Amino acid sequence: MFHQQRHRFSQPPSLRHGQVRRLQPHHSRFGTLWRPLAQPPETIHHRDLLVDSSEHVSKHSKRRNQPFIAPTVPGSADGFAKVELKLMFSELTFNIITRMMAVSSYPGDFLPFLQWVDYNGYIRRIKDLGKKTDELMQEMIDEHRRNKGDLSIENTMITHLLSLQESQPQYYTDVIIKGLVQVILNAGTDTTSLTLEWAMANLLNNPQVLAKVRAELDKHIGQEKLVEEADVAKLPYLQCIISETLRLYPAAPLLVPHSAFEICRIGGYEIPKDSVLMVNAWAIQRDPMLWDDPTSFKPERFEQGKETSDLIYKLMPFGLGRRACPGMVLAQHVLGSTLGALIQCFEWERVSDKAIDMTEGQGLTMPKVEPLEAMCKASQLGKKLLA
Numbered sequence: 210m211f212h213q214q215r216h217r218f219s220q221p222p223s224l225r226h227g228q229v230r231r232l233q234p235h236h237s238r239f240g241t242l243w244r245p246l247a248q249p250p251e252t253i254h255h256r257d258l259l260v261d262s263s264e265h266v267s268k269h270s271k272r273r274n275q276p277f278i279a280p281t282v283p284g285s286a287d288g289f290a291k292v293e294l295k296l297m298f299s300e301l302t303f304n305i306i307t308r309m310m311a312v313s314s315y316p317g318d319f320l321p322f323l324q325w326v327d328y329n330g331y332i333r334r335i336k337d338l339g340k341k342t343d344e345l346m347q348e349m350i351d352e353h354r355r356n357k358g359d360l361s362i363e364n365t366m367i368t369h370l371l372s373l374q375e376s377q378p379q380y381y382t383d384v385i386i387k388g389l390v391q392v393i394l395n396a397g398t399d400t401t402s403l404t405l406e407w408a409m410a411n412l413l414n415n416p417q418v419l420a421k422v423r424a425e426l427d428k429h430i431g432q433e434k435l436v437e438e439a440d441v442a443k444l445p446y447l448q449c450i451i452s453e454t455l456r457l458y459p460a461a462p463l464l465v466p467h468s469a470f471e472i473c474r475i476g477g478y479e480i481p482k483d484s485v486l487m488v489n490a491w492a493i494q495r496d497p498m499l500w501d502d503p504t505s506f507k508p509e510r511f512e513q514g515k516e517t518s519d520l521i522y523k524l525m526p527f528g529l530g531r532r533a534c535p536g537m538v539l540a541q542h543v544l545g546s547t548l549g550a551l552i553q554c555f556e557w558e559r560v561s562d563k564a565i566d567m568t569e570g571q572g573l574t575m576p577k578v579e580p581l582e583a584m585c586k587a588s589q590l591g592k593k594l595l596a
């Protein structure tokens with residue numbers, strides 16, 4: 210019997226790029242926060258995150274007292290349960306980014322903003338939402354100001370920006386800080402959650418790949434402990450799956466527009482000064498001149514020793530050069546540990562025998578037209594953690 214419920218989960222913030230530290234819960238007036246352990250082993254411990262998610266409430270004040278939500282999928286301990294992954298991944302990445310910026314989690318306040326597409330009253334709605342978003346971000350800043358010196362917020366992005374405001378008040382105004390917060394939110398959430406969705410869709414359509422990565426996880430991590438961020442380095446096939454997903458489904462298929470400061474030559478073409486240049490990474494990453502069997506999902510192509518020459522010029526999901534994505538390392542940590550944990554904790558199947566529809570939708574980022582749903586059943590470790 211399938212359980213048709215929707216579930217959500219989230220994780221703690223990854224820390225600054227490349228920095229991986231173990232977190233411990235700290236109960237403060239902001240709710241349950243996660244702070245680095247005084248003594249590393251330098252890793253985030255997912256087991257610490259498994260806390261009750263049943264109290265997901267919409268009131269802003271109440272949500273603040275809520276701990277992190279973990280991958281709890283009711284029904285999955287007894288058999289296969291249906292789960293909508295798109296929503297889960299959106300909340301997960303949104304929580305990670307907001308916690309990195311401000312510790313608290315604000316998905317309910319922002320989700321309407323992410324879902325504003327509507328035919329009627331478009332401009333008015335955008336203005337209203339812009340105002341609400343601005344108020345919410347101003348509140349994040351004011352709250353940090355009121356609680357200056359509080360250890361629980363000492364390492365958030367907003368705290369660092371406010372300290373820059375003290376030394377350079379003309380530049381780091383509240384408006385600039387809100388702009389930076391907004392940029393990170395926009396750039397970091399959708400991209401990561403869409404990539405997770407594409408990766409899971411590919412795994413569900415390629416059960417042999419899923420079986421192979423499960424074997425890798427069993428061999429290197431086992432069912433006694435949950436995969437941690439630091440373990441991802443020991444899981445080359447999982448990393449190949451992430452590369453292959455980003456090759457076929459780059460979240461920003463045209464990267465972002467670049468402008469030429471000077472005349473330059475690219476691929477034999479002269480690019481006039483001030484031209485706006487769009488790079489079609491999607492096409493380059495599927496170019497039959499560059500890749501064997503380019504449209505097939507084959508993580509093996511990235512296995513050691515293969516595809517090393519010129520890889521940097523033909524695989525560019527994070528862009529290249531000095532304006533390349535600054536969130537790349539963070540994204541890779543989140544993608545690796547989230548996919549690893551999902552594969553370790555659950556068996557996965559499609560909702561029907563039909564292959565998952567991989568049609569790409571439109572947008573600044575590249576969504577999957579059909580939001581991904583799947584059936585999952587808790588593994589031995591999953592059951593233990595959910596118990």
Ligand code: HEM
Binds near residue numbers: 396401404528529532
């Ligand atoms: C799978 C996840 C992600 C993908 C595929 C991705 C991809 C990209 C791409 C293609 C660009 C433009 C690069 C260029 O101009 O050539 C970009 C820029 C950017 N990304 Fe990401 N990104 C991801 C995750 C993140 C995360 C997690 C963050 C932050 C927490 C982030 C923050 C940014 C920022 C701030 C920029 C603008 C950089 C600039 O203009 O100098 N991204 N990203």
